[in-house]
Structures are given as structure tokens and as C-alpha cells.
Amino acid sequence: MSVHILVIDDDAVACEFLEEALSRQGYEVQTRTSARKALEEDLSRYDMLLSDIRMPDMDGLQFLRAVHESWPQMPVIMMTAFGSLETTMEALRLGAWDYISKPFSPDAIRAMVRKVLEVRSLHQLRMLGEPKAETESHFIGSSATMVNFYKQLARVADASASILIEGESGTGKELTARSLHQFSSRRDRPFIPVHCGAIPDTLLESELFGYERGAFTGADHSHPGLLESAKEGTIFLDEITEMSPALQGKLLRFMQNGEIRRLGGHDVRIASVRVVAAGNRDIDEEVRSGRFRADLLYRFVVRLHIPPLRKHKEDIPQLVKSLLNKIGHPTVRVSDEAMEWFMAYSWPGNVRELENVLQQTLLLSPFAVILPENLPLRFRPERVDEPSLPSVTPLESAERDQILQTLRTTSWNQSRTATLLGIDRKTLRSKIQRYGLQRESGS
């Protein structure tokens, strides 16, 4: 299926240059020297637009805005010889997919077009899943930071390379793993998530590799492991840093040659499973301290880093809207002042924390508008800090405050606290220890 690209530039020579550069790549290219004229057409028949910014009859940014009003999903690359931080920001804020400054080489624009097409197919696949969208999560956020992340994700999704996803708690690591699977040719094969931190090590080993009858007491039948069951699919090893060194070694051998040997068995089976793993600890630090094998880390060809929410706060309003919808309160609104508090907050628990705060707030004050006074104390800007322990960063101190407050709210019920914060109990316990949190007498 051919790709149709429309180029809009008042400079006919520039049009010709782009037509030449892109049609060589096999794209069907049309050119227009007037943005106003271009807007009179049905642009939905193009897969992508390339537009200049400075044009006499209509400014490229105005054009971009108009295009997105009628065709919100249309990828547009903006080009300019007068690049500035302001126009770049404005173009990205208005939803441009990418931005290139003139002059550029044919190779540079071809690479950019290719990338945009990859990301676009990601979006389209997302659209295909739209009817299920209420229950099925997908990425929200159109900030440059997130678009940049989508680009990286799109680029590696269809490869077979094993991928390590890194990101703070609640940033969307599992969502990323599912997206990688969904946007690969393996999408019709199984996606098998394994929460390494939640399963005792010996059990994890037999779960992953399977066992033969009699391999251990109670093994009264043979059992294929998850790696075998995943077949040509994807296995998602969540919290991979929690794996014991012995099991890490076994996983390493599997990743080297795809061989699986069931516990107590002699046969060697081969599986071509794609391995995707995630960790919310600093993996390099784990390697330095000897808890994680360096040779296993090097088996992960690509490391994808998800930005924390505080690095793309501009996405918060959009996230709030979609999360309210997701949790079944599509008509609830967040007041301007409450939104300001959201924007000022550091979000140590990231998107999951945002989801939990909305849920929790609506449970306690089920009103049509969320006001600042409905929000948990930690959002209060003039909050007085707890006396802090030495050597914690501001972020850690925010996290510590949040954990302490939630513990107080639940009267130190660790399991409820973990649920409210969206972390598992093991993580909570280690954080309580790390921050030296103690129950005050009388609380």
C-alpha cells in the first residue's frame, strides 16, 4: 500500500526538492504552494503532511491548528528556516509530530518521515482497539517528552530484541510491555506477565522453566513452563532485579540460545520467546553492588526509559480527563485551583498515583467538581515538612511524606497503604525501613 504525502511550502524549489527526495523512497508525493488552498481539500487521503512555517498566505502554525481541527490524528511535520525554541515549542504544543530546521539533507527528512510512519502505525493500532478502550489502557499524553518516548517505543516494537524497561514506580512499565507486544508481529501470540518479585524463587524457577514428573516432592505430573507456553509470544519479567543470582544465570543461558530444560528433565526444548523485562530500581546500581549480573544486563539490547510524570506535567490535564473516564466518572471536573495543586506537586508515584488520588478523592467526596479541600493533605502547597532524615533527596522526601501520611490515614495498615499508593507490600516494607518510618505513639 503506498504512502501519500502532501508537502506545503510557498517556495516552489523547496517543494521540488522534497518531492524528489521522498518519491525516491517510493512515497506518493503531492505539493502545494498555498496552505489556504491545501485546506480546501479533503486531507484525509494523505498519510502525512509536511508544512513550512513561514508562508505569506497562511502561517504554518495556523495551518497546523486548522488541520488538527478537522483531522486530529493527521501526522504533520513542520519545517522552518527560522527555527527557534518558541516556534518549536508552539509547533509541538499544537500537536506537530516532528520539527525540522532548514536546510536539511534528503536523508534527514527521509529518516524523519520513516519514524513518523512508524509512530503513526502505533497510533492506528491503538485506534483499532478503540471499542475496548474503556477497559483496555493506552498511553495518554502528547507532550514532546511523551512523543519522544513513543518514538523510541515504536522504533523497537517490532524487532525481536530483548528490551529492558526502566522507570519509576507507576510510570507505565507494564503498559509499555503490553504495547511492545501489541505493536509487534507477535500480537496474536501469548503475552505472559510474570511478577518476579511476588513469587518465591524456587517456585519462579519451576514456573518459568517447567518441570518433569518427580522433579520434586509433589510434582506428580510434568508441566511446561511459562517460557514454553509463551511460544512465539512475549514474556514480561516484571521486577527482574528481584530474581536470585542462580535464576538470573539460568535466564541468561535461555537468552543466549533459547534453550529450555525443565526441572528434573533432560530434553532440551527451543523457544523463540521475546523477553521484555522491567525494574524500578536503578539497574546499573544493582550491577555495581553485585546483586544483578552484568552479563544478563548486556543481553538486553535496548533499554527504554519512561519519563516520570514530573517531567511532563503538561500532560496532567489530559491524563486527569482520561483517568476520570477510565474510573467511571466521565463528568467529574477538577477545579482550576485543584489543577494548580496537581501541577505544583512532584508525583513520586507518577500516573498510578494520579489515578489513585482521583479514585480516593471521589470515594471520600463524591461531588461533580474536585476542589482543593477534597485532596489529600500532601497536595497542600504550604504543607509543613516533616522533620526529614539526613541524606534524602527532595523527591525521596516527598515520597517519604506521602508514605507516612498514607500510613497514618490507614492506621498503619500496610496492605491498605500499599494498595492506596499503588505499590506492592514488599516495596512498601523496604521503603518504610529505608526512610526509618515509625508509628508515633497514640496514632
Ligand SMILES: Nc1ncnc2c1ncn2[C@@H]1O[C@H](COP(=O)(O)OP(=O)(O)OP(=O)(O)O)[C@@H](O)[C@H]1O
Ligand atoms: N502515560 C499513561 N497514560 C495513561 N495511563 C497510564 C500512563 N502511564 C501509566 N498509566 C496507568 O497507570 C497505571 C500504572 O501503570 P503500570 O502498571 O504500567 O506502571 P508500572 O510502571 O508498571 O508501575 P509499578 O512500578 O508500580 O509496577 C496503570 O493503570 C496504567 O494504565
Ligand SMILES: [Mg+2]
Ligand atoms: Mg508494574
